[in-house]
Amino acid sequence: MxxxxxxxxxxxxxxxxxxxxxxxxxxxxxxxxxxxxxxxxxxxxxxxxxxxxTAEAPVMSSVAGSWSFKLIDSIERNLILSLFQNKDNVFGTGKIRDGNKTLDISASGSVQDNMMDLAISSTGSVSLYKLKLELGNETAYGDYQAYSASGESWNGSADGQMTAPL
Incomplete structure (x- = not known):
């Protein structure tokens, strides 16, 4: 203390x-x-x-409809395509004119925002065209890589126009 x-x-x-x-x-x-x-x-x-x-769902462009495309590399190919869309999935059928031949084609791919990836396969003379496209107002443009059944590959540009929406 x-x-x-x-x-x-x-x-x-x-x-x-x-x-x-x-x-x-x-x-x-x-x-x-x-x-x-x-x-x-x-x-x-x-x-x-x-x-x-807040998670916003990506805006998907509507690409369902009839399309006309020009595929340009060392030669020009024309294709017409009817595309259908279910959410972000895209698929369809059409025809490609390659020189003096017209071949049936099928297409499948996906769309998100203003971009579309589209794989197009031709029958008969089998080829695969993988398109990476930017979408505009009823337009699509971009590049593609192509592969033939014989092992060749090439690339080019693609330019498309929707001719009739579904």
């Missing part, structure tokens, strides 16, 4: 009261500092947090 009294109190009781008030004042000061720090941290977090994003 200390031999002297703390604070300004002249009796042990008065000294305890002074000590209790000083301790309470320190607790309140510490509590205020902690609250101010927590408040500043919460404010800082609130200012830097981004609002929750």
């Amino acid at each position: 200390p031999s002297t009294l703390d604070g300004t109190g002249s009796t042990p009781k008065a000294s305890r009261a002074d000590s209790s008030q000083a301790s309470s004042s320190t607790d309140q000061s510490t509590s205020s500092s902690e609250n101010a720090g927590a408040s500043a941290a919460a404010s800082s977090t609130a200012e830097t947090e981004l609002p929750p994003t």
Whole structure:
């Protein structure tokens, strides 16, 4: 037990009261500092947090309809195609004119936003044309890679126009 009294109190009781008030004042000061720090941290977090994003479904272009395409590499090929669409899936049939031959074709692919990937296979003289197209207002243009059954491959550009929507 200390031999002297703390604070300004002249009796042990008065000294305890002074000590209790000083301790309470320190607790309140510490509590205020902690609250101010927590408040500043919460404010800082609130200012830097981004609002929750809502997942938007990608916008799909409607490509269902009759199409006419020019495929251009060292020669020009013309094709007509009837495309159907189910969500992002695209498929159809048509004809390709390659030189003096007209061949049946089938097509399948996908569309998302303003892009369409389309694989076109010809029968008879078997070839595969893989088109990567950007879609516009009833137009499509881009590049393609082609493969023949004999192992040849080539690339070119594609330009298409929707002739009648479905």
